[in-house]
Structures are given as C-alpha cells and as structure tokens.
Amino acid sequence: MYNYQNKNLDYYNYSNDNFNQPIYTEDANANALYDPYQGFIRGNMFPNLYNAYKLNQPLDITPMNEKEQLLIFLDALSFATIDMNLYLDLYQNDKDMIALFNQYRMEANKLRTEYESKYGPILVDSDASNVYPWAWDNRPWPWENQ
C-alpha cells in the first residue's frame, strides 16, 4: 500500500501563494535565468515565474551511468531552448535572450551529436543513421525503463 508519510522529503512545506499574482516578464533578464539543469529539474527557466507545490525543493535526477548523464545534460539544454522559445515568440526584440537561446542551442546540438555517435540516433536524419545495420529501431525506446 502507499504511504503518504515519506520521511525523506518535506512534502507539505510548500508555497502556492504567488500563482495568481500578475507577473509580467517583458523585462526578463537573460542573465537572471536558472542555469539549464536547475531550470530543467524545475520545469521552468524563469525564476520570477517559479511556483513550487508539495516538494519543498526540486528533485534531482540521478544518472545511473555515463549514458544517462549525457542524456540529462542534453535534456537540460533542450529544455532551456524550449522554454526560451516560448518567451521569444512574444518578445522578439530581446537581444540578450536570443543570444542565450543560440548559445544553448549550439551546446545542445554538440551534445546530441556526441550522444548519437555513442548510443545511436535521436533524430533519424542525423549522421548516426549512416551505419549498418539500420540503428533507428534499436532499444530502448523512450518509454522503456532504463
């Protein structure tokens, strides 16, 4: 049976107070964003929008091996670009944010190429598909436990 009283985590010390406050980010400062990993484990790159529930601190993602570690770095950088993309859709003139977006985009592409060369293609049209036998259908698929 499930146990609601886990001793390791302080589940009920959380704040939900800022959720409906009118926070505007027209003046978001690219330098003030979380770093990609800290943003990734929160699901949010923008500290002024962060709102926790139940967990008093975001859960770290612990890699089991080198492959998982590389994927977490890649996930974090990809996530940073996804979140900044949404912001930039509305604030097309934010030069600093565009520069940071492109920095993370290039780092993510570099890491993806490294990952794919070791563990197979993430995108089917990557160079890692130029192997015999065909590597795209190799396990694990993303929904399969590592």
Place this chain on the structure above:
Amino acid sequence: MWIYKKKLEYPINIKNKDLRMAKYLVTQYGGPAGELSAAWQYLNQRYTMPDEKGKALLTDIGTEELAHVEMISTMIYQLTNGATVEEMEAAGLGSNYAQFGMDLFPSDSFGNPFTMAYIKTAGDPIANIESDMAAEQRARATYEHLMDMTNDPDILGPLSFLRQREIIHYQRFKELRNYYLDIQKKNS
C-alpha cells in the same frame, strides 16, 4: 510537419508498479484537462490567430503538449508494465484488461473515452486564448490532485515538471491575451 525526437522531454524511470496511480493518471492522457485535449485545442486554434505571435505561440505550446502526451503515456505504461490479470482486476482495471488487454487507451480516470468535444474554439482570438488559459489552470489543478495522491519520487518528479509547464504556458497565454487586448483598446 513534425519530426520525432527519440527521447522524452523529461526522463521517466518508474521502478515500482502502481496500478492505483495508473488508473488516476490516465485522465491526463485522455481526460477533459488532459494533454491530448490541450495539444489539439492549441494546434487547431493556431490557423486563424490574428498575428505571428499567436501563430508561433500556439504552434510551439501545442507541440510541447504532444511531448507531454508521450510523458503521461510513458508513466501509464511503466506503472502497469508486468501487471497480472488479478492485479489489474484488484485495482479496478479489469474492464480495461477486458477491452484493451495491456494496451493504453485515452480515457478519463472513470474510463470515459477521450473525445474531441473537450476542445474549445470560438472564432475569436480573445475567447480562444482565454479558453487556453483555463485549460492550463485545470491541468495544473489536476496535477496537484495527482501529486496529493502519491509519495513516490519517481512519479512526483515528472508530475511536478508537468505542473510547472502548465504555469509557464498559462503565463505566456496571458501575456498574449493582454497584448491583443491592448491592441483592441488602441484601435477602439
């Protein structure tokens, strides 16, 4: 068009089978505030947005929701993987097993099948975006309810991530709505 990235937006590795949580979680797959409904609501509304900001934002958030459909599906798959028929029946999932075996099926947590009747569209950008803001709020609330019902960090991690994404999406939709309202005011 869309291109498949062979990875999740956020990693999911659930070690403990939990049919009880799977039964509740399925609503975020095929329920009224679920990810499938959100994805299609935004991707359906984007064609008639009045400017490039709206078209870009609805395309990008709609696309991210598809990645969330994959995350929720993954959670359901891992929570039920390896369950016996007896365990499925004991967890109230006997009807699922009878109809679908161990396959996933988009429904709410009562078992009502997903329907496109969930998605909102009204031929008006303000009405559309406010329905999108509401969809994000309902999904946020549902994720909080789901988080209330487990203490498994393998489940809480992804649920907390997904909940936070609803907060960001809500914020961006609200900014777009306010931007359109300001234009309307200037033009009136």
